[in-house]
Amino acid sequence: MILLWGLPEDDPLEAVFRVLQRSGAPAILVDQYEVLNSSLRLRVAKEVEGVLRVGSQEVRLEQISAAYIRPYDSTTLLRGRAADPRSSAYRHALEFDACLRAWCEVTPAYVVNPMRAMAGNNSKPFQSAQIQSMGFRIPETLVTTDPRTARTFWEHHGKVVYKSLSGVRSIVSRLSPAHMRRLGDIAWCPTQFQQYVSGTDVRVHLVGDRLFACEILSDADDYRYAGRQGLPVQMRSCDLPSDCANRCLELCQAMDLVVAGVDLRRTPDDQWYCFEVNPSPGFTYFQTHTGQAIDQAIAELLLRAPTPVGYCT
Known part of the structure; x- marks a missing residue:
């Protein structure tokens, strides 16, 4: 059952x-x-x-x-x-x-x-440390409530995005001059700022020991909400370099996740950055665009599960 x-x-x-x-x-x-x-x-x-x-x-x-x-x-x-x-x-x-x-x-x-495996997603800085420990690059990151520190970070990197610290979904947005007058609001809300990394987004779904990778083409700050910016999104299945694929597998194994969504970005000089790992991915959005049978793979994973000791019929 x-x-x-x-x-x-x-x-x-x-x-x-x-x-x-x-x-x-x-x-x-x-x-x-x-x-x-x-x-x-x-x-x-x-x-x-x-x-x-x-x-x-x-x-x-x-x-x-x-x-x-x-x-x-x-x-x-x-x-x-x-x-x-x-x-x-x-x-x-x-x-x-x-x-x-x-x-x-x-x-x-x-x-x-398991809930214990998903707990790390509740703190993005903690998860970033896990990701970095497995050999992935991560963007330079600042978590602060100090507007002055945030402004210095922004001036240093030129292009910066901000996002939520928690596991609750938030829209990734790029800082613009229009945000300057609202920067003081972070005094009441710890906010995560990251160096903007240019390149191509790649979403990898892990199911057991299988990987489903897709390349995402969009000019939006957050491709999940490209429609809000009036921008198109294109997705297509792709293959990962073997070292990157192995790193994804090792990362999810270290996190004790058997199903996960790994958000990567490939830079123009072929460096791979990892932004986060979603322990309960909404894979159907990607499956609809690519035709990848992720639902089938998850069902097969469940069906192959070993029968617990003491199983009753």
Whole structure:
């Protein structure tokens, strides 16, 4: 049995679930919209045991051999009185999430990806240090709340981008003279500034020991939001040099990630920079443009997962 946890309209989760359904593999979708119609009994002793119920479906936790998780905070999905933190419904959603997250950390099942492996993404500076330790180049970076220091960094490099420090998605933007009057705002919000590196973006999706690389052609500061700047985006599958490919594999292995999205940039003189590693990549955006069967690869990874000791039939 394979468990999927998240929202049914989440594109990556839906894509993998469809592949599993077509293959006839037994799978259960823990739909977070149905959290109030779901329950979980978990016992952790010599073995990890329990029962998961989602609507009319019920499965023993010992039957689950693999899990693909992309959860949100279930309490944010509640409506009406249930959204009141004092309500029993709110407490139920909170406890259900906590219990299932705990199971993901202690289960012998193959989890893509464990919460502990994804934790490094919550701090971009920490992750950058990990990336650099594996031999990738990273842009010169400044994290500061001092407008003067930021201005000096900007003047030194000429071209600079800024982005969020946390794992929450943010739009990468290039600093321009229009930002000068707002630079004082960083006094209240630690901000990450990076040297702008020119070159071609390459996104690499790792699935197990397989790599799916695609080259992205766009003049936008952040190609994911090129439409907001009225700019086009082109993507095409590409091959990585063997040393770069091996470095991607080693980096993700060091981070304990079996599925990841690695953001690279190849400079005109063939230097490779790595900006970040996404531990829960929205791969469908790239798959749509390139035709790469990343959903199939993830489904196959889940299906190949070793059966946990004590598996029940």
